[in-house]
Amino acid sequence: MKPLEGIQVIELGAFIAGPFATRILADFGAQVIKVESPNGDQIRTWGLSQDGGDSYWSRVQMRNKRSIAIDLHQEAGREVVRKLIRSADVVIENFKPGTLEKWNLSHDEMKALNPRLIVTSVTGYGQTGPYRERPGFGNIAESMGGLRAVTGFPDRPPVRVGLSIGDSVAALYAVIGTLMALYHRDVKDAKAGQVVDVALYESVFSLMEGLLPEYVHEGSIRERQGNTLKAAAPSNVYPTLDEKWLAIGANSHTLFQKLMRLMNRDDLAADPALSDNPGRVANVDRLDAAISEWTKQHTCAELVDALAEAGIPGGPIYDMADIYADPHFRAREMFVSVSGQNGKELVMPGVVPKLTQTPGGITWAGPDCGADTHAIMGQLGYSDEQIDELDKLGAIHCAVS
CATH class of the missing domain: 3.40.50.10540 (Crotonobetainyl-coa:carnitine coa-transferase; domain 1)
Structure with missing residues (x-):
């Protein structure tokens, strides 16, 4: 029924x-x-x-x-x-x-x-x-x-x-x-x-999140910002060795630390300028460049598996052919x-x-x-x-x- x-x-x-x-x-x-x-x-x-x-x-x-x-x-x-x-x-x-x-x-x-x-x-x-x-x-x-x-x-x-x-x-x-x-x-x-x-x-x-009170009370108007997330970082899409694109969302302190350890970048994990979200947002270009340099050394599939094992949200940019081939979509009917x-x-x-x-x-x-x-x-x-x-x-x- x-x-x-x-x-x-x-x-x-x-x-x-x-x-x-x-x-x-x-x-x-x-x-x-x-x-x-x-x-x-x-x-x-x-x-x-x-x-x-x-x-x-x-x-x-x-x-x-x-x-x-x-x-x-x-x-x-x-x-x-x-x-x-x-x-x-x-x-x-x-x-x-x-x-x-x-x-x-x-x-x-x-x-x-x-x-x-x-x-x-x-x-x-x-x-x-x-x-x-x-x-x-x-x-x-x-x-x-x-x-x-x-x-x-x-x-x-x-x-x-x-x-x-x-x-x-x-x-x-x-x-x-x-x-x-x-x-x-x-x-x-x-x-x-x-x-x-x-x-x-x-x-x-x-769907406009906090944009209205941000404008009324702070005079802030959010602009187009590509694939970055203005409120939190890192959250972007990154190139891979096999010329694909991978989305990574490590925009909490715990996830950021996990990602830096996975990348073997203890220096960034310990960087005082990146110790909180406002600091990571202010340094997002430097941070995204480091992540991109890492992702370009591995295939998309390798990165997806590594991120999942580390407990970090990440996933490939799919077109319809990728979706139709994915076993999870099929398992979910x-x-x-x-x-x-x-x-x-x-x-x-x-x-x-x-x-x-x-x-x-x-x-x-x-x-x-x-x-x-x-x-x-x-x-x-x-x-x-x-x-x-x-x-x-x-x-x-x-x-x-």
Whole structure:
């Protein structure tokens, strides 16, 4: 039994943040119905694909969900959504504020249909404030939330993380907020649901550690600093004999002493200038140069083993080929094979986190757009004739009739 079995979730929206949140809920048993346009979520065309079909990313993002294709610009399509809402526990949506209002599907109107409904909204800037109506994507949130300002090297332009990190962090907050709202409704017996308001820029901003009080009270603005850690040292990536890169985190006094002994650098271990963290931060260039000189004399694998034996955190910089070859990922079931398009094997990332009593799982890869339209509408009470008529009008799309 998965922990969220029996929870009915309606996904309204597209792209990344909202669908990523519902993917997590679906992994743990929630019954997720993805409402997408008859043309399909645009993520179906993002990236590489299997045999020219929908993208691999979309098959991962839509796993364990059912797809109903509805044209929300048509009233007949919106009426189908209203029927879905009446029996749902959660709606997760990531439309720009004002969009649902234009379709008479505002948060208040949804709550009127179902007072126990939890509406989780993921937007660029939230439901209030002067920027609420601005369009917002994850890359803008990463910029305005402060992440880009501290990412990269000081003599180069700000850089983006190579993934949609802003959307993903917002999705995690959407899941957290949804689960808290469900707990409040069901365990605390609140009887009524509520709105969970998640803003992309706030989700990124929440990761900014102590940067806000450092600025307000000390006038300090953290700058881009490459791979170093301004608050503690040594913590960096270092070159190896076999031309790989190794991350080492020895940024506590005990770990620093262990690393210096492993390097046979008792002189640095005993250096008064390096006896505390502020001193090591002030001398980080000298310290990193010494560590680099040591790592360049050994292969990455040798260093990983030596650091582990000494109890010092260290690990290689992996690309996806390295990850897929690593036995620990495999032992932790982080590569899961499911049946993909045309019955072909499709490997996708495993479920996070691991629950000992009620673990999540992957039952199927993302469906074709509208694959479940006919079945779901039949469950809502529509006759075959009504479904066919709406399909002809373009209010819905049935991939399987």
